[in-house]
Amino acid sequence: MSVTLSIDAMGGDHAPRMVVAGINRVVARHPDVRFLLFGRELVLRPMLDRFSRVRRVSEVRHTDDVVEPGAKPSAALRSGRSTSMRLAIEAVASGEAEGVVSAGNTGALMAMAKYVLRTLPGIDRPAIAGLGPTIRGQSVVLDLGANVECDAENLVQFAVMGEVFARKVLGLEQPSVGLLNVGEEHLKGNEAVRQAATILQDSNLAIRFHGFVEGNDIAEGTVDVVVTDGFTGNIALKSMEGTARLFTHILRQALRSSPFGRIGGLVATPALRAMRKRVDPRRYDGAMFLGLNGVCVKSHGGTDAIGFSNAIDVAIKLIADGVNEGIKHDYAQLRTSDPNPSTTQQVMNSR
Amino acid sequence: MSVTLSIDAMGGDHAPRMVVAGINRVVARHPDVRFLLFGRELVLRPMLDRFSRVRRVSEVRHTDDVVEPGAKPSAALRSGRSTSMRLAIEAVASGEAEGVVSAGNTGALMAMAKYVLRTLPGIDRPAIAGLGPTIRGQSVVLDLGANVECDAENLVQFAVMGEVFARKVLGLEQPSVGLLNVGEEHLKGNEAVRQAATILQDSNLAIRFHGFVEGNDIAEGTVDVVVTDGFTGNIALKSMEGTARLFTHILRQALRSSPFGRIGGLVATPALRAMRKRVDPRRYDGAMFLGLNGVCVKSHGGTDAIGFSNAIDVAIKLIADGVNEGIKHDYAQLRTSDPNPSTTQQVMNSR
Numbered sequence: 065m066s067v068t069l070s071i072d073a074m075g076g077d078h079a080p081r082m083v084v085a086g087i088n089r090v091v092a093r094h095p096d097v098r099f100l101l102f103g104r105e106l107v108l109r110p111m112l113d114r115f116s117r118v119r120r121v122s123e124v125r126h127t128d129d130v131v132e133p134g135a136k137p138s139a140a141l142r143s144g145r146s147t148s149m150r151l152a153i154e155a156v157a158s159g160e161a162e163g164v165v166s167a168g169n170t171g172a173l174m175a176m177a178k179y180v181l182r183t184l185p186g187i188d189r190p191a192i193a194g195l196g197p198t199i200r201g202q203s204v205v206l207d208l209g210a211n212v213e214c215d216a217e218n219l220v221q222f223a224v225m226g227e228v229f230a231r232k233v234l235g236l237e238q239p240s241v242g243l244l245n246v247g248e249e250h251l252k253g254n255e256a257v258r259q260a261a262t263i264l265q266d267s268n269l270a271i272r273f274h275g276f277v278e279g280n281d282i283a284e285g286t287v288d289v290v291v292t293d294g295f296t297g298n299i300a301l302k303s304m305e306g307t308a309r310l311f312t313h314i315l316r317q318a319l320r321s322s323p324f325g326r327i328g329g330l331v332a333t334p335a336l337r338a339m340r341k342r343v344d345p346r347r348y349d350g351a352m353f354l355g356l357n358g359v360c361v362k363s364h365g366g367t368d369a370i371g372f373s374n375a376i377d378v379a380i381k382l383i384a385d386g387v388n389e390g391i392k393h394d395y396a397q398l399r400t401s402d403p404n405p406s407t408t409q410q411v412m413n414s415r
Numbered sequence: 416m417s418v419t420l421s422i423d424a425m426g427g428d429h430a431p432r433m434v435v436a437g438i439n440r441v442v443a444r445h446p447d448v449r450f451l452l453f454g455r456e457l458v459l460r461p462m463l464d465r466f467s468r469v470r471r472v473s474e475v476r477h478t479d480d481v482v483e484p485g486a487k488p489s490a491a492l493r494s495g496r497s498t499s500m501r502l503a504i505e506a507v508a509s510g511e512a513e514g515v516v517s518a519g520n521t522g523a524l525m526a527m528a529k530y531v532l533r534t535l536p537g538i539d540r541p542a543i544a545g546l547g548p549t550i551r552g553q554s555v556v557l558d559l560g561a562n563v564e565c566d567a568e569n570l571v572q573f574a575v576m577g578e579v580f581a582r583k584v585l586g587l588e589q590p591s592v593g594l595l596n597v598g599e600e601h602l603k604g605n606e607a608v609r610q611a612a613t614i615l616q617d618s619n620l621a622i623r624f625h626g627f628v629e630g631n632d633i634a635e636g637t638v639d640v641v642v643t644d645g646f647t648g649n650i651a652l653k654s655m656e657g658t659a660r661l662f663t664h665i666l667r668q669a670l671r672s673s674p675f676g677r678i679g680g681l682v683a684t685p686a687l688r689a690m691r692k693r694v695d696p697r698r699y700d701g702a703m704f705l706g707l708n709g710v711c712v713k714s715h716g717g718t719d720a721i722g723f724s725n726a727i728d729v730a731i732k733l734i735a736d737g738v739n740e741g742i743k744h745d746y747a748q749l750r751t752s753d754p755n756p757s758t759t760q761q762v763m764n765s766r
Binding site for chain 1: 646654659665
């Protein structure tokens with residue numbers, strides 16, 4: 065498949081090194097993909113000379129400017145017009161590239177992507193979606209932090225986007241969608257989730273709506289798509305990351321605490337390695353900005369070449385599977401096929 | 416120490432069996448504590464005959480009524496006046512008991528406890544607080560679900576209550592307090608957390624306020640007290656529980672997947688058992704309702720005798736350490752010692 069990706073080569077703690085090394089891994093898997101690398105030519109050139117395979121499929125677009133990791137999104141948007149991040153996004157808007165990947169400042173990337181690419185018709189706000197391991201396989205959670213406060217309509221739009229994603233990218237025929245809440249009963253939770261549930265239940269959406277799910281359902285894989293606001297989603301995801309770290313720490317401590325533990329740990333090394341691989345956060349690198357006119361993927365700020373290459377894979381998959389077209393199509397249909405097209409509006413007005 | 420606890424003997428999936436067996440464990444540790452058991456005498460009597468140690472320190476108060484696990488809090492409050500839960504709470508209000516423990520319906524317990532016991536002076540809303548393991552030891556998180564929506568003032572009150580708890584019960588001299596948010600920067604998050612941070616920073620509270628913390632900081636133990644609203648806190652806690660279950664599942668699968676894994680797992684059995692013990696949720700059973708005129712502890716609905724006995728221990732500790740008196744004292748002092756007593760109000764009004 066012939067795809068061109070634009071890359072913010074300067075974003076991330078270990079950029080641009082891990083960017084080039086990451087692309088090197090991708091070339092082996094996707095020899096047809098081409099890359100536009102935005103960043104400092106003087107730094108990038110010598111690296112490309114080392115990775116000749118990357119050089120052959122890449123074009124460097126020089127810029128000295130970068131978005132600082134701690135920059136405020138609004139400031140980056142205002143004064144970062146010649147940064148590697150901004151130029152990489154603009155390559156998608158101009159049609160030179162079909163998607164952009166950056167490991168830089170999340171807030172700045174979202175602000176710039178929203179401004180430059182605009183949202184898809186019918187979508188008020190883009191959401192950050194992420195994949196994670198569950199007991200049953202994997203599931204997608206959104207929003208992970210783009211929208212700190214969400215109303216019911218936002219949550220319904222996230223449900224549509226997440227459903228399309230799970231169908232197209234995870235290949236599920238009828239993915240189930242759950243709304244994250246503090247209990248499964250209809251009367252629990254805040255105004256926004258209760259209203260969103262009413263809309264998802266009453267309106268004629270072609271979504272398999274499971275109802276409310278609780279925090280533990282994320283890792284248990286109760287549903288394929290977990291919908292929540294960006295404040296709760298971000299905190300839930302990071303709480304889970306912290307717990308995974310705590311668990312690894314306690315396991316390591318336990319195995320080191322006694323001779324039997326050490327021996328057992330040694331004998332079981334391959335098994336423990338397989339386990340670590342399954343929960344390796346790098347495997348799930350690549351948060352997707354859904355709802356934009358163009359593919360935009362955020363790699364983890366502290367990522368390495370393996371993680372960054374996975375984020376690039378996510379972008380390639382989003383493009384190949386036509387997720388944005390799917391969202392556009394489904395959202396348009398949802399609005400016209402609803403026998404009572406004002407359901408949503410009615411529910412919203414009844415507040 | 417001579418303490419009397421009133422027990423909702425009918426609350427919980429495995430009640431009243433695990434209640435009596437749980438008390439049996441407590442008697443060994445605290446021979447001086449006495450119990451008022453509220454519930455069905457016909458069921459309780461034969462159990463007490465089996466556990467004569469429990470019988471000697473318990474008095475049965477018969478009632479046929481129970482609060483159903485799925486009952487709405489408002490309905491339970493209205494029509495549950497002769498339930499074991501309600502009568503157990505009233506024994507605290509009347510001074511017959513110093514604290515109440517129940518593994519029943521959380522919402523009903525909170526509604527009844529709030530109505531019967533009332534909140535402490537200066538506290539608008541009680542919060543549910545829980546202890547959990549961290550990489551550095553343990554920390555307390557509140558609110559875990561009593562208040563779905565919170566304003567800045569609520570969060571500040573939770574901070575005061577959590578700080579007193581950490582000082583009195585965890586024995587920390589100057590516990591650090593963090594506000595859960597989606598980023599550490601001052602400009603991030605919703606209105607309520609930003610305002611609460613301003614109040615905690617500006618006013619003359621004797622609290623060691625760390626600032627914002629993120630989801631991963633809970634398990635990492637970055638601060639001793641994590642303050643958040645009940646919606647976020649409940650989802651964060653349950654997300655962590657789900658992750659712990661996923662991890663255990665993956666570890667078990669990995670160790671079973673190969674002969675070396677199985678042998679290694681066998682050799683390391685004592686180490687793995689020690690690990691399981693450290694993260695055993697029963698060890699952290701006993702969610703505390705802070706901010707009430709009386710001690711009220713909620714045990715997990717699905718708990719067993721071990722978990723229930725730990726919840727009773729929590730109640731005993733709250734009473735022995737005078738946590739409610741501490742909250743009352745600190746809150747009164749906070750209001751009078753503040754050189755600019757209207758700081759809080761000013762911040763609130765500037766919304």
